[in-house]
Amino acid sequence: MSMSRLARPLVAAASLLAAGHASALTIEFDYGYDDGTVRLSDGQKAILASVADEFGARLTDTLDAATYRSIAFYDPGVAPTSAGSIVNQSNFTVAADTIHVFVAAAELDALGSATLGSAGPGGGSGNDRGELDVGATDFAPWGGQISFDIRSDWYLDDDPRTLETFSGFDFYSVAVHELAHVLGFGISNSWSTQVNATGFAGEASVAAYGGTVPLTGDDAHWANGTASFVNGVLQPAALTASIASGSRKYMTELDWAALSDIGWQVAAAVPEPENWAMMLAGLGLVGLGLHRRQSRCTPV
Numbered sequence: 306m307s308m309s310r311l312a313r314p315l316v317a318a319a320s321l322l323a324a325g326h327a328s329a330l331t332i333e334f335d336y337g338y339d340d341g342t343v344r345l346s347d348g349q350k351a352i353l354a355s356v357a358d359e360f361g362a363r364l365t366d367t368l369d370a371a372t373y374r375s376i377a378f379y380d381p382g383v384a385p386t387s388a389g390s391i392v393n394q395s396n397f398t399v400a401a402d403t404i405h406v407f408v409a410a411a412e413l414d415a416l417g418s419a420t421l422g423s424a425g426p427g428g429g430s431g432n433d434r435g436e437l438d439v440g441a442t443d444f445a446p447w448g449g450q451i452s453f454d455i456r457s458d459w460y461l462d463d464d465p466r467t468l469e470t471f472s473g474f475d476f477y478s479v480a481v482h483e484l485a486h487v488l489g490f491g492i493s494n495s496w497s498t499q500v501n502a503t504g505f506a507g508e509a510s511v512a513a514y515g516g517t518v519p520l521t522g523d524d525a526h527w528a529n530g531t532a533s534f535v536n537g538v539l540q541p542a543a544l545t546a547s548i549a550s551g552s553r554k555y556m557t558e559l560d561w562a563a564l565s566d567i568g569w570q571v572a573a574a575v576p577e578p579e580n581w582a583m584m585l586a587g588l589g590l591v592g593l594g595l596h597r598r599q600s601r602c603t604p605v
């Protein structure tokens with residue numbers, strides 16, 4: 306019958322799609338601490354899910370399951386300004402090939418009135434998750450925490466792969482930035498050991514940038530104006546310290562190179578020509594907003 310003929314190619318197409326998008330790592334977002342009066346919206350959670358898929362598809366590390374006697378992290382629902390906001394959990398278990406991230410909306414004005422997000426890897430020692438040289442050349446956390454500001458005027462893109470003109474602060478851009486901090490960007494030992502007097506000297510980053518990459522004064526972000534490529538298009542790197550209203554920052558080759566330098570296995574990008582053409586068109590329309598906002602990284 307014609308119906309079964311029709312069904313077969315559809316099934317084949319579906320399985321191809323699944324193979325192409327297989328995730329090596331699972332980025333697991335935990336909203337258990339998102340318990341304030343203002344919480345993350347379904348739109349914000351949908352963008353976080355797409356960011357988890359994007360990172361999961363690019364990071365191919367094999368991480369052992371692990372149980373920690375205790376872990377510590379900043380309560381993501383509270384501005385991370387005091388020891389009082391640190392949460393301790395006992396007998397915490399994370400599954401194999403999984404990074405667990407506690408995420409919440411928070412009042413971040415205590416970090417400065419222009420703070421959009423804050424993030425860092427969690428604390429908890431004694432397990433290298435099967436990785437070698439953790440602390441020297443590699444980083445293998447159980448995960449960490451991310452807070453998103455409750456007062457900022459967020460732009461929630463229902464498909465971050467395409468870019469339209471918009472106003473407000475791009476939640477997607479801030480989410481990829483903060484997740485990179487959880488993974489140790491600017492904030493891990495394997496990052497710090499590659500910082501010298503002129504910037505970040507990780508091999509893959511130097512190759513992507515064409516030299517030592519300049520950093521901000523706290524050595525936690527690329528210097529303002531640092532740019533790199535996404536599918537052949539030069540654009541601001543995701544891990545500069547601030548973002549303007551109405552602008553998008555994707556993970557560039559340099560941002561991925563830095564994750565590689567601090568020990569992550571990073572797979573090559575799969576170009577999506579139609580989407581990137583639309584993104585280029587969008588970039589041409591987007592001007593610099595008046596408000597620059599920063600994100601902070603917060604080590605425990």
Ligand SMILES: [Zn+2]
Nearest residue numbers: 546600601602
């Ligand atoms: Zn940052």
